[in-house]
Amino acid sequence: MRIASSQRRLAPMARGLLLGLLLAAALLSIASPARASTGGTIIDRCIHGQPLSGFSQQAYREALANLPTEVEEYSDCANLIRRAELSAAGGAGGAGEPAAATAPIPLSPAERRALNNVPKVGSAPLRVGNQVVRPGVAHVNIASALNSLPSPLIALLALLFACALLLAGRAIRDRVRAHRAR
Numbered sequence: 001m002r003i004a005s006s007q008r009r010l011a012p013m014a015r016g017l018l019l020g021l022l023l024a025a026a027l028l029s030i031a032s033p034a035r036a037s038t039g040g041t042i043i044d045r046c047i048h049g050q051p052l053s054g055f056s057q058q059a060y061r062e063a064l065a066n067l068p069t070e071v072e073e074y075s076d077c078a079n080l081i082r083r084a085e086l087s088a089a090g091g092a093g094g095a096g097e098p099a100a101a102t103a104p105i106p107l108s109p110a111e112r113r114a115l116n117n118v119p120k121v122g123s124a125p126l127r128v129g130n131q132v133v134r135p136g137v138a139h140v141n142i143a144s145a146l147n148s149l150p151s152p153l154i155a156l157l158a159l160l161f162a163c164a165l166l167l168a169g170r171a172i173r174d175r176v177r178a179h180r181a182r
Contacts, residue, residue, distance in 0.1 A: 037062060038059035038063075039060075040066065042062075043066070043068070046080055046081060053084055055088065057085060057089060060081055060088065063081050123136070
């Protein structure tokens with residue numbers, strides 16, 4: 001009797017669970033998958049060394065506008081995207097043309113403004129507070145190197161040094177004892 005009543009209670013629960021799973025599957029099949037922007041696709045292809053041809057001018061502009069700082073600084077992606085943009089516009093510099101690789105790419109007006117706004121600094125010494133600072137000269141001493149290290153790292157280095165001293169002392173002690181035992 002107990003088995004029959006528990007089966008009766010499970011049947012509606014199982015039907016509800018099955019109905020919920022079917023509803024979730026239906027909603028997931030209707031939902032459109034998320035897609036990366038075309039500019040992001042161009043950046044990814046550039047990072048991985050894949051060809052950049054076949055995109056619209058708007059996509060190339062989007063890629064240049066959204067280029068991460070790290071990618072721009074540490075790779076040639078900005079220049080490669082500009083070349084692909086020029087190639088798509090019908091200019092020289094398509095894939096496989098070595099002459100275009102040596103031709104400079106003109107700066108956009110926004111890039112030229114940003115470059116002109118960079119402060120110009122000469123190589124003359126500057127007085128900062130009571131000290132004279134000479135560009136290109138780095139005075140390094142042990143105190144400045146240790147002061148710039150984080151405290152936990154200094155503690156770890158001190159512990160490692162103490163352990164090395166203990167091991168060296170133990171090795172010396174063992175040699176002295178072995179020498180006396182002869």
